[in-house]
Amino acid sequence: MKRAAVLGAMLGLSACSGWGDAQTVTVDGYTASLWTKPAPLQVGSPSELKFGLRRDGAPEEGCAVTFRQHMPEMEMSSDSTVVAMSDAGGGVYTGAAFEYTMGGDWRIEVTFTCAGRARTATFSYTLEWPE
Numbered sequence: 001m002k003r004a005a006v007l008g009a010m011l012g013l014s015a016c017s018g019w020g021d022a023q024t025v026t027v028d029g030y031t032a033s034l035w036t037k038p039a040p041l042q043v044g045s046p047s048e049l050k051f052g053l054r055r056d057g058a059p060e061e062g063c064a065v066t067f068r069q070h071m072p073e074m075e076m077s078s079d080s081t082v083v084a085m086s087d088a089g090g091g092v093y094t095g096a097a098f099e100y101t102m103g104g105d106w107r108i109e110v111t112f113t114c115a116g117r118a119r120t121a122t123f124s125y126t127l128e129w130p131e
């Protein structure tokens with residue numbers, strides 16, 4: 001019991017530093033970055049997402065941000081699930097991705113609406129099947 005609690009605390013600590021490098025794309029003058037935790041993404045696991053938005057080098061705050069995740073080569077029931085991200089301030093938005101059920105190519109499409117106009121940034125990931 002005690003040992004399990006210690007192990008849990010250690011796992012919790014290591015999870016705190018699990019953000020990898022961002023993928024960054026430019027959309028219509030916006031610089032959009034996405035971090036995932038875990039990195040790389042894992043089959044059979046949900047993940048946390050952190051989305052950074054900048055324009056002309058300055059953080060872009062107060063936008064409405066959602067995402068969906070899908071596999072480009074396959075229709076899946078989760079394709080149309082849209083998840084809202086929270087505005088964490090400083091041009092950073094956070095959210096929780098649901099479980100990745102399969103290995104292969106996935107896209108995370110982040111739609112950000114700033115000043116009434118929606119734009120989409122697409123990020124590509126290849127998940128390995130667990131051994």
Ligand SMILES: [Cu+2]
Pocket residue numbers: 071074076102
């Ligand atoms: Cu699939």
